[in-house]
Amino acid sequence: MMTIFNDTILKAFRGEETDYTPVWYMRQAGRSQKEYRELKKKYSLFEITHQPELCAYVTRLPVEMYDVDAAILYKDIMSPLPAIGVDVDIKSGIGPVIDNPITSLKDVMKLGTIDPVSDVPYVLDTISLLTKEQLQVPLIGFSGAPFTLASYMIEGGPSKNYHKTKAFMYSEPKAWFALMDKLAEMTITYVKAQVEAGAQAIQIFDSWVGALNVTDYRTYIKPIMERIFRSLRENNVPLILFGVGASHLIKEWNDLPVDVIGLDWRLSIKEARALDVTKALQGNLDPAFLLSDWEIVEEKVKQIIDEGKQHPSHIFNLGHGVTPEINPERLKQLTTFIHEYSKR
Numbered sequence: 001m002m003t004i005f006n007d008t009i010l011k012a013f014r015g016e017e018t019d020y021t022p023v024w025y026m027r028q029a030g031r032s033q034k035e036y037r038e039l040k041k042k043y044s045l046f047e048i049t050h051q052p053e054l055c056a057y058v059t060r061l062p063v064e065m066y067d068v069d070a071a072i073l074y075k076d077i078m079s080p081l082p083a084i085g086v087d088v089d090i091k092s093g094i095g096p097v098i099d100n101p102i103t104s105l106k107d108v109m110k111l112g113t114i115d116p117v118s119d120v121p122y123v124l125d126t127i128s129l130l131t132k133e134q135l136q137v138p139l140i141g142f143s144g145a146p147f148t149l150a151s152y153m154i155e156g157g158p159s160k161n162y163h164k165t166k167a168f169m170y171s172e173p174k175a176w177f178a179l180m181d182k183l184a185e186m187t188i189t190y191v192k193a194q195v196e197a198g199a200q201a202i203q204i205f206d207s208w209v210g211a212l213n214v215t216d217y218r219t220y221i222k223p224i225m226e227r228i229f230r231s232l233r234e235n236n237v238p239l240i241l242f243g244v245g246a247s248h249l250i251k252e253w254n255d256l257p258v259d260v261i262g263l264d265w266r267l268s269i270k271e272a273r274a275l276d277v278t279k280a281l282q283g284n285l286d287p288a289f290l291l292s293d294w295e296i297v298e299e300k301v302k303q304i305i306d307e308g309k310q311h312p313s314h315i316f317n318l319g320h321g322v323t324p325e326i327n328p329e330r331l332k333q334l335t336t337f338i339h340e341y342s343k344r
């Protein structure tokens with residue numbers, strides 16, 4: 001079968017009107033799929049990402065299963081950290097665990113830089129394989145943002161309140177800004193390499209930055225994010241910024257040179273627009289709906305699509321990642337419904 005490349009989602013990312021609302025799901029590749037769970041019996045996340053053919057297969061699985069409008073490269077926000085000297089492991093059921101957490105300026109100064117071609121060649125090879133040979137939809141590359149990466153590097157693993165991270169930020173500002181500087185450099189170099197290898201859009205996951213208040217965001221984070229996005233803009237691909245529980249930061253995000261803001265479910269699209277958010281919006285079905293009866297899902301999805309249509313562009317997504325309990329059939333049904341219902 002001859003299929004042609006579908007760039008609808010890239011138009012939406014750029015703020016242009018599209019014939020229908022394009023959709024992809026965060027964590028669309030993962031434990032909700034039995035094919036993935038089978039593979040995970042044999043290989044760890046890093047073992048999969050180090051094998052381009054296998055990693056490309058995992059990345060393609062949700063595109064083929066759900067008919068989504070974009071693929072997101074299968075890897076983790078932790079993937080580039082070993083290159084700069086962080087000893088990270090991803091433990092199943094826990095998440096990223098780091099044995100040598102950062103506690104001082106001295107630890108920060110020991111961190112190195114990333115050379116994507118020699119440090120993560122498999123990431124670039126997977127991107128080439130997918131974009132030059134295999135995919136008929138755009139590939140989204142990504143990176144974690146400095147605050148979110150630093151939270152794992154300082155806490156040593158997942159955290160509920162980020163107290164160690166914030167205490168480090170408040171009491172060791174010199175070390176904090178040195179760390180932000182290193183992570184910004186890493187992010188810029190790593191993302192540019194992904195784009196050069198073929199990634200057609202980039203999402204920056206600042207998943208946990210909502211832990212900060214607005215004033216601290218402006219002091220400790222915003223200048224770094226400005227620098228990252230300004231540099232990435234040179235590469236001319238759409239830039240998406242996403243975080244969880246960060247609604248109070250949305251006006252700050254709207255100031256940044258990004259194309260798309262990814263909303264979790266706490267703020268509706270209508271409420272975001274009422275706050276004068278001008279960027280394209282992505283989101284924002286609470287993944288919990290996907291454990292409910294279809295009638296309930298449908299009503300909520302219609303509301304999100306209708307609100308999204310009040311502006312030229314909207315990209316449908318969940319407010320956070322697909323969880324392991326979600327039935328893949330539901331995601332397929334959801335994608336089909338979004339495509340049909342949103343037709344202009």
Ligand SMILES: Cc1c2[nH]c(c1CCC(=O)O)Cc1[nH]c(c(CCC(=O)O)c1C)Cc1[nH]c(c(CCC(=O)O)c1C)Cc1[nH]c(c(C)c1CCC(=O)O)C2
Nearest residue numbers: 026027028029030045073074075076077093094095205207
């Ligand atoms: C904070 C964060 C991480 N990783 C990521 C984020 C930002 C998104 C978010 O806000 O959730 C991003 C990520 N992680 C993974 C992807 C793959 C691409 C996709 O979205 O399909 C993406 C985009 C694979 C993964 N990364 C991880 C899994 C699950 C475990 C596994 O299959 O090994 C997957 C598919 C592990 C991981 N890695 C991380 C966590 C919190 C976990 C979950 C722990 C758990 O639930 O077991 C760190």
